[in-house]
Amino acid sequence: MNSKNPILFLMVLLVLNCSNRDDDPISQPDPNAKITYDANVKNIIGGNCLQCHGNPTANGAPFSLTTYTQVKDRIDIILTRINSSSSPMPPTGQMPFGNRDIIQKWKNDGLLEN
Numbered sequence: 001m002n003s004k005n006p007i008l009f010l011m012v013l014l015v016l017n018c019s020n021r022d023d024d025p026i027s028q029p030d031p032n033a034k035i036t037y038d039a040n041v042k043n044i045i046g047g048n049c050l051q052c053h054g055n056p057t058a059n060g061a062p063f064s065l066t067t068y069t070q071v072k073d074r075i076d077i078i079l080t081r082i083n084s085s086s087s088p089m090p091p092t093g094q095m096p097f098g099n100r101d102i103i104q105k106w107k108n109d110g111l112l113e114n
């Protein structure tokens, strides 16, 4: 048996383990705390939307989502599109449920900034 094989196997495992998906759900917030833009929502938008809905916008996105007010003012259409299966946002496909749930709870909690 080739003595290099176990090492190769470990390297493959390491590489697989390290592959980082940027749509991984961010850690879930404390269920007793209210959801806020600063603590919970901003990072989700930053990681999944701003490459198009930045300032300036890119790739044909119709508006920026870079500030609290911009996100708050569009909450209903944002919820519709992040949960849409036929025309989701981001366009590459729905985010994990955990992320979408945080944005829904943010609305339920009153769209707090911080």
Ligand code: HEC
Pocket: 045, 048, 049, 050, 051, 052, 053, 058, 059, 060, 061, 062, 074, 077, 078, 081, 082, 087, 089, 090, 091, 095
């Ligand atoms: C790859 C670029 C890209 C990303 C990433 C992206 N969008 Fe968009 N978004 C677009 C484009 C282009 C449009 C206009 C076409 C359309 O409505 O499908 C759009 C439209 C929208 C609209 C308008 C819908 C309407 O009917 O007026 C909303 C709301 C939206 N995006 C929210 C988001 C949110 C929230 C995220 C992140 C979770 C996101 N988008 C990520 C490109 C993107």
